[in-house]
Amino acid sequence: MTGLEDKFSTLRAVLWTLLAALVFTLIFASGKFVGAEVDAVQIVFMRYLGAAVVIGAAVLWIHRGFAPVRSDVPGLHLARAVSGVSGEICIISAPLFMAYEDATSISLTNGVIAMLLAIVLLKERAGPMHWFAAMTCLLGAILIVRSQAESAAAGSNMLGIGIAVSGAVLSGAELFFIKLLTGRERPMVIMLYVNVLAVIMLAVPALLLWRPMHGADLVWLLSIGPLALFGQYCWIRAFQNADAVIVVPVGYAAIPFSAILGIVAFHQGLGAVQVTGAMLVLAGGVLLARLPATRETAAGAE
Template sequence: MIPRPEAKAVAALWVLGAAMAFALLYASGKLTGGLVPAIQIVFIRYLSGFVTVGGLAMARRQPLRQLLAGGRRHLHLLRALCGVGGGACSIWGATHMPLADAAALALLQGVFTMGLAVLLLRERIVLAQGLAALLCVLGALVIVRGNADAATAAVDAALPVSGWAPLAMLVGAFLTACEVILIKVLSRRESMLSMLLHVNGLAALLLGAAMLVLWQPVEPLTLAALCLIGPMAIFGQMCNVRAYRLADAAWLAPFTYSSVAFSALIGWVMFGTVPGLAAWTGTALIVGGGLLLIRR
């Protein structure tokens, strides 16, 4: 059944809301002036996310014990490890490079997901998908090259551009792709609420002990703002779920790439960063390759 035009419009708005939420998530480290370590931001995100999902479960009168029951905790734990590593790498990378570039590199998650699906889930790809992946890789190389030039010419002593930031974004995209594969496996038997409770709770537990040593003092207003990251991430995920229930992924694909535009807007308004030719060229290649991947 083809969704009505009204349903498609609503789905597009849900996707735009998710893209904005995740753009703010990537920008969180830069918005704090780089004073809060990325791993601490990730801990705050998952802890506040667990509280948010727990509140949703109680509002729906679903017992937490029942939602947390299950025999696949090793997969939930592996997903939490991927989420923690991917989140820390992505936030740190976005803190030390232009936000639009970071958002574009994060889109390589789709290419990594395709490769992992072939290797682990025995899915098959066609020639057009291989060419699309190549376009995405070329786009990433263009952005990395442009960021290396920017790192050489960096003059911002507070938040310098790092030559390691693109690598951190690539590692973050790969770990996020690993999480996507795990979500696909877990979603066959478990509800979304159960998966959200597990990943947020386990990630908060994993980082809780480390925070006893690594925690940096944060101003109350900044801490309150960071506590909104968890609910914002949950909101973004739920927006995507609602969107894909209303419209096809292929039709919604162009709207998912609006995260680059939102990141560029945040970078321009908050930090006066204007993406250069390399950033736009690389982003165009990645978006073009990604759209071709989804179309195929």
């Protein structure tokens, strides 16, 4: 690849990543868009149902059946689905109790959780810079938590903080499981299993919590499933055009995107402490994404 071609490939990757970050910024704001009228479980169910219908139809069109996409590690898919569904419910619920951009910043510390799981379970080694990046991320999250806790509606905000932190932990676990799956399964298999399993998991709770949807709420909730699949497609195209060290840091554009959305759509203001915290999460996440993950040698691991 020539230098010019390499630059265009990088530019395409950046544009695909920015589009993916924007898509998921909108999806994770679903709870704010529809308000308290629709439960977060119902929102997440609609998201996975729409995605399952689309990816299921694609599998049938391409393979004329589901046998070719059968998995040898269904338990790993189930673990990914449980953590992913639970995490997404938390991420969508948290902004109902705190500023949306703050909830997003806290949730983006999931990379630190994924790193810790990789160190403990996969025996990956973390150097001083890995720990510095992780601590920078966590310091930013702590500043945001402190800012929220000291505001007038402290009780409500503390609930939001707990939910946001839970979302970060669970989505970090999902990233870890995705890491394991990507070396064993094709992307279509991974997308099919998580969406179908999520629908099965959420069917009964969603039915029990079901509230009628009308007008713009109904249109939005019917759209987020295909929109989420498009976001996943954007990530895939981004990684096809550039390495993770370029793509992943650009994904932290979700922080300024969420800040802009919070100001424009939800009329939320930003304080100096919140901005500082978000920038620390952004800086730590970008640094963490650009550092190589290393393993202990086979002898050392044994």
